[in-house]
Amino acid sequence: MSGSKKSPLKVAKPSSAESWTNPFDSDDEGKDSKKYSSSRKTSSERALATLEVNTNPFDDDIDANKKSSSTSYAFQSANRNRYKNDFRDSGGLENQSVQELESYAVYKAEETTNSVNNCLKIAENIREDATKTLVTLEQQGEQITRSHHVAADIDHDLSRGEKLLGSLGGLFSKTWKPKKTRAITGPVIVGDDPVRRKDNHLEQRDKLGLTSAPKGQSKLRTPPPEPTNALEKVEVEKKKQDDALSDLSDLLGELKDMAVDMGSEIERHNKALNHLYDDVDELNFRVKGANQRGRRLLGK
Amino acid sequence: MSFQDIQIGPNPSSRRNQSPSQAVATGIFQIKTAIAAFRRLVDGVGTVRHSRTPSEAVPTSSGSGEESVGIDVESQPFIREQKRQEILLLDNEISFNEAMIEEREQGIREVEEQIEQANEIFKDLAVLVHYQGVVIDDIHSNIDASAGATTQARVQLAKASKSVKSKTSWCWWVLAIFVVVLVILLVVLIL
Numbered sequence: 494m495s496g497s498k499k500s501p502l503k504v505a506k507p508s509s510a511e512s513w514t515n516p517f518d519s520d521d522e523g524k525d526s527k528k529y530s531s532s533r534k535t536s537s538e539r540a541l542a543t544l545e546v547n548t549n550p551f552d553d554d555i556d557a558n559k560k561s562s563s564t565s566y567a568f569q570s571a572n573r574n575r576y577k578n579d580f581r582d583s584g585g586l587e588n589q590s591v592q593e594l595e596s597y598a599v600y601k602a603e604e605t606t607n608s609v610n611n612c613l614k615i616a617e618n619i620r621e622d623a624t625k626t627l628v629t630l631e632q633q634g635e636q637i638t639r640s641h642h643v644a645a646d647i648d649h650d651l652s653r654g655e656k657l658l659g660s661l662g663g664l665f666s667k668t669w670k671p672k673k674t675r676a677i678t679g680p681v682i683v684g685d686d687p688v689r690r691k692d693n694h695l696e697q698r699d700k701l702g703l704t705s706a707p708k709g710q711s712k713l714r715t716p717p718p719e720p721t722n723a724l725e726k727v728e729v730e731k732k733k734q735d736d737a738l739s740d741l742s743d744l745l746g747e748l749k750d751m752a753v754d755m756g757s758e759i760e761r762h763n764k765a766l767n768h769l770y771d772d773v774d775e776l777n778f779r780v781k782g783a784n785q786r787g788r789r790l791l792g793k
Numbered sequence: 794m795s796f797q798d799i800q801i802g803p804n805p806s807s808r809r810n811q812s813p814s815q816a817v818a819t820g821i822f823q824i825k826t827a828i829a830a831f832r833r834l835v836d837g838v839g840t841v842r843h844s845r846t847p848s849e850a851v852p853t854s855s856g857s858g859e860e861s862v863g864i865d866v867e868s869q870p871f872i873r874e875q876k877r878q879e880i881l882l883l884d885n886e887i888s889f890n891e892a893m894i895e896e897r898e899q900g901i902r903e904v905e906e907q908i909e910q911a912n913e914i915f916k917d918l919a920v921l922v923h924y925q926g927v928v929i930d931d932i933h934s935n936i937d938a939s940a941g942a943t944t945q946a947r948v949q950l951a952k953a954s955k956s957v958k959s960k961t962s963w964c965w966w967v968l969a970i971f972v973v974v975l976v977i978l979l980v981v982l983i984l
Contacts, residue, residue: 612908619912626919633929643936650943657950
């Protein structure tokens, strides 16, 4: 009887001890899981943070975009302010929960997309400036051609004047003839036409380029409504970035073509200016001779 | 393991303890599922800790204790191996993501630098073209002035030519009168 009484007491004590230790184990497990997940997220977020630091030149534009978006969504702006504060406080990232870290990742991906879009905008501005420069070059080429035509007219008037100077003078005076080193040729018209045709093609290309840009933007707009989870949002942001980078590549290709055309245009300007220089030099020589003849006649 | 030990003991004690033991088991199962939702690695940690409690209960009963010790020895290396594999997978995933992020960062940085350089080049080109435009404008205006001066010179030379022609005709008239006078004088002297 005494032996049987002792055995149930011993059996009861271990069961109560097990029930007491179980919740403690569960709490420790929860803490470990949170710490591990937070450390993993912080490592990936630090890499994103370095990416953000490298894109500092575009912060002003990003702030402007944020200000415009904050008017429509106050809650999102509050979260974004928190994310910025978290980013600034290095210790804050480790204390955040998994969901907030995922939202932080989406936020950083959106910032990267904004940076790429800013690069695309700058490239578009470069293209506009290049277009203006190309048009200016074309106008200057036409101006050089007009100047050359005016020089040819000067040659015509000068030849008439020289004839009159030759006919002047008395019966017993010497006959005077103008000295001509080379004949004055007008601008090279044969070479201009195909280049002008190319310029027309360039203008058409520019117009087509301008029209194609908004199509790319419309393509970018279609994906956004699809995602639901944070990871899917990050993937959508990656696709946006890839699309923007491909558009950027196409735009840079156009800039290359425009630069090559500018080079050929400037080369043509150099040749035309050389011709104009030679013709004006000849005109200068003949005008000096005519002036000497005039002085002799007045001297008599 | 600990529940089997309780069942091996006296019957009335096992009957009395069935309901709380089931409740504890369901609670532990729920905790395991909740932990599994976070990470697989946490499951490994939980099983390791649960395996420790039977070893603590071993001194109470000798025979069943030996059996539980054997089972623990068999399961511990498997759990450790699984834990290591999961840790390796996670480390690989983290390093892969970091490498992807760094590569993307470098690519975007290079794109940014190239666009800045292209922007500077096009701005310089625009400035040079503007200066060239000013020079060409000067050339154009100078040539226009030369054309005007040449035209005026031609007009002046035409006027000079007309005046010279009229003067020549006057000389011829004077010469003719002189000849007539000479002829008259000769005729008078002869008669």
